[in-house]
Amino acid sequence: MKLDAFFNPKSIAVIGASREPHKVGHRVFRNLIESGFKGNLYPINPNANKLLGLKCYKSVLDVPSEIDLAVIVVPARIVPSVVEECGLKGVRGIIIISAGFSEVGREGARLEREVINICRKYGMRMQGPNCLGLISVQSHVNASFAPTMPMPGNIAFISQSGALGSTILNWAIRNEIGFTKFISLGNEADLNATDFLEALEDDEETKVIGLYMEGVKEGKRFIEVARRVVRKKPIIAIKAGTTDAGIRAVSSHTGSLAGSDTAFSAAFRKAGIIRVNTLEELFNLVLAFGSQPVPKGNKVLIVTNGGGPGILAADACEKMGLELPLLEHEIREELRKLMPPHASLNNPLDVLGDADENRYRLAVEAGLKSNNVDGIIVILTPQAVTPCEKVAEVLVELGKTSEKPLIASFMGFEETSNIIKILKRGQVPNYAFPEAAAFVLKSMYDYNLILSLPAEEHVPKVKIDEAEIKGIIEKARSKGRSNLTIDESIKVAKAAGIPVPKATIARSKKEAGELAEEIGYPIVMKIVSPDILHKTDIGGVILGVKSREEAEESYDILLRRAHLLMPHAKVMGVLLQKMVPAGREVIVGAIRDRQFGPLIMFGLGGIYVDFLRDVSYRLCPLTRAEAAKMIEETKAYVLLRGVRGEPPSDIDAVIDVMLRIAQIMVSFEEIVEMEINPLFVYKSGEGCLGVDIRITITSKYNR
Numbered sequence: 001m002k003l004d005a006f007f008n009p010k011s012i013a014v015i016g017a018s019r020e021p022h023k024v025g026h027r028v029f030r031n032l033i034e035s036g037f038k039g040n041l042y043p044i045n046p047n048a049n050k051l052l053g054l055k056c057y058k059s060v061l062d063v064p065s066e067i068d069l070a071v072i073v074v075p076a077r078i079v080p081s082v083v084e085e086c087g088l089k090g091v092r093g094i095i096i097i098s099a100g101f102s103e104v105g106r107e108g109a110r111l112e113r114e115v116i117n118i119c120r121k122y123g124m125r126m127q128g129p130n131c132l133g134l135i136s137v138q139s140h141v142n143a144s145f146a147p148t149m150p151m152p153g154n155i156a157f158i159s160q161s162g163a164l165g166s167t168i169l170n171w172a173i174r175n176e177i178g179f180t181k182f183i184s185l186g187n188e189a190d191l192n193a194t195d196f197l198e199a200l201e202d203d204e205e206t207k208v209i210g211l212y213m214e215g216v217k218e219g220k221r222f223i224e225v226a227r228r229v230v231r232k233k234p235i236i237a238i239k240a241g242t243t244d245a246g247i248r249a250v251s252s253h254t255g256s257l258a259g260s261d262t263a264f265s266a267a268f269r270k271a272g273i274i275r276v277n278t279l280e281e282l283f284n285l286v287l288a289f290g291s292q293p294v295p296k297g298n299k300v301l302i303v304t305n306g307g308g309p310g311i312l313a314a315d316a317c318e319k320m321g322l323e324l325p326l327l328e329h330e331i332r333e334e335l336r337k338l339m340p341p342h343a344s345l346n347n348p349l350d351v352l353g354d355a356d357e358n359r360y361r362l363a364v365e366a367g368l369k370s371n372n373v374d375g376i377i378v379i380l381t382p383q384a385v386t387p388c389e390k391v392a393e394v395l396v397e398l399g400k401t402s403e404k405p406l407i408a409s410f411m412g413f414e415e416t417s418n419i420i421k422i423l424k425r426g427q428v429p430n431y432a433f434p435e436a437a438a439f440v441l442k443s444m445y446d447y448n449l450i451l452s453l454p455a456e457e458h459v460p461k462v463k464i465d466e467a468e469i470k471g472i473i474e475k476a477r478s479k480g481r482s483n484l485t486i487d488e489s490i491k492v493a494k495a496a497g498i499p500v501p502k503a504t505i506a507r508s509k510k511e512a513g514e515l516a517e518e519i520g521y522p523i524v525m526k527i528v529s530p531d532i533l534h535k536t537d538i539g540g541v542i543l544g545v546k547s548r549e550e551a552e553e554s555y556d557i558l559l560r561r562a563h564l565l566m567p568h569a570k571v572m573g574v575l576l577q578k579m580v581p582a583g584r585e586v587i588v589g590a591i592r593d594r595q596f597g598p599l600i601m602f603g604l605g606g607i608y609v610d611f612l613r614d615v616s617y618r619l620c621p622l623t624r625a626e627a628a629k630m631i632e633e634t635k636a637y638v639l640l641r642g643v644r645g646e647p648p649s650d651i652d653a654v655i656d657v658m659l660r661i662a663q664i665m666v667s668f669e670e671i672v673e674m675e676i677n678p679l680f681v682y683k684s685g686e687g688c689l690g691v692d693i694r695i696t697i698t699s700k701y702n703r
Helices: 024-034 076-089 106-122 162-174 193-200 219-229 253-258 262-271 279-289 307-319 329-338 357-369 388-399 418-425 434-452 466-478 486-495 509-519 548-565 624-632 636-641 651-667
Strands: 011-015 040-044 069-072 093-096 125-127 133-136 141-144 152-159 179-184 208-213 235-239 274-276 300-304 375-380 406-410 503-506 523-528 541-545 573-578 584-593 597-604 615-619 671-681 688-690 693-697
Touching: 011 024, 024 040, 024 141, 069 076, 076 093, 076 106, 106 125, 152 162, 152 193, 162 179, 162 208, 162 279, 193 208, 193 219, 208 279, 219 262, 235 262, 235 279, 262 274, 262 597, 262 615, 274 279, 274 434, 279 434, 300 307, 300 357, 300 434, 307 375, 307 434, 329 357, 357 375, 357 388, 375 388, 375 434, 388 406, 388 418, 406 418, 406 434, 466 486, 466 651, 466 693, 486 503, 486 523, 486 573, 486 693, 503 509, 509 523, 509 548, 509 573, 523 548, 541 548, 548 573, 584 636, 584 651, 597 624, 597 636, 597 651, 615 624, 624 636, 624 651, 636 651, 651 671, 651 688
Parallel strands: 011 040, 011 069, 069 093, 093 125, 152 179, 152 208, 208 235, 235 274, 300 375, 375 406
Antiparallel strands: 133 141, 133 179, 503 573, 523 541, 523 573, 584 597, 584 671, 597 615, 671 688, 671 693
């Protein structure tokens, strides 16, 4: 998507340009003048003749020339009429800075819809409303009311918060960090985060994209676009609203464990977006990605003039999965001849507290030459004899030609010191503490792994009996039910090729005895009701039934318990199920997220799943590799591999079940949640069995 009217306009009108310096309309117009915009500027103000030396017009319709971009800063109530005039004028893009729309209530939402309809009528694109504006540094466009204009650079930033955007701009100026674009999204009534990501995809000036998100529109398209963009440049995102507060009540473990933030984590992972948890981490990463090459591996050399900071860096690297290899023997022998005898040539490589710039140069050059090193962390603690500025200059010099990331941690210096300024101006990212430097290299290595993945996912097409499943769902929906019964859920699983024990429903005491004889003992008996999802909570499950008499007696017991504890529940009978040998208990489930679609879940199963919360999630469609990785991320994987001489479990069979559930969720949007808990997993080659299955659907009356 091209958004040249926003990023590279030839002419801009500011509608609501004010003569009063304290007003937003004045600030926006002054920013455009002071940013050095080279095109035509038109202040629109019916009550003024001139503004800051330029002729004012009463309306955009009075401007004699074409207008690419209009920035609107007038009260919300008159915005629709102003937008109508922009449409008549042929304006290509508008930025509505004015507030008072959907963020304030029903009337504001009505105004917003009216504005959207006008934009669509004339084919205009709109940013906002209720936003800070837009900055395109290379085009000298500061169409915002931000207090300052950032210097040119290679970082673009998209923010759903104007206030946070101002903070980020101030940070960039204070730290002499250059930007290409800054976009404040506001209400995203038309253009949204995905649109701007797509516009930045082929922007040659932008090397890295920072993203602050509170929510997302067009979730699936967001993932598709981001997957393309990250192949060309990294996206670093921070997501606000990560707690479970406000999550809707759900009936299954799958839903209750998902939380309000899980879908976003899965979406970022699917798209290849690097997620951070704090603004500091976001700043650290955009700084490094904007100035350093991506490491080809995870092997790090630490160069330090202090033992303690070196150890902290080594600990941080190891915890993050980075390797600390030794330099090749020949390189270490060369260094040994040039370094003091007490210098440690291991990793961390300690150049000692009295190291000068030449000693640092030797150590860093050794790391750059080594095939065992993919990235270097250079730590400097200020000693009385340390020529700090000269060391900084050496790093800048070496960094200009380095094909490996060179990360500094000059500790104990003020950000305003000349030493730190040398590093900043020389494009060597510096972090106050070595743990942050290690985090940066780990994140850059993660991005390398993202780039190494195939661009197109191979999603296996799993064969399922869609006609059978559709019939089961439609029958339940026709009766207004939103939960399938246990026997219906088992039939869905069987139709999808998921192995389940032999089972059938008894609707009378006598029938329970007869069916028990047919199935063979021992058996499990479970109450069947679409209104009773957690059967064990009311004693709705009886295990180890060994005779006809027990089966008939258990039938009566189960019905009495259901009527006593859930008198309003509709009981449809009792399920008799062949009791199977216990295996490793895992849970496989799925829940449909409104923004991103179905999420698949895997974890340690049984009654403790809610407490242990040992689960992982991925978005559909699911690949075999993703399913395997999900299992490996959990503690359940340790048990499935086999511990203390136990044989490994049939992980391939579990993956097959996960892929089949994913296929069900993709094929049937009516299914809201599905869960198998427990799924008994047996020894390798012996498969698995879904013992208890729950499926929630959208009823006919609640789509």
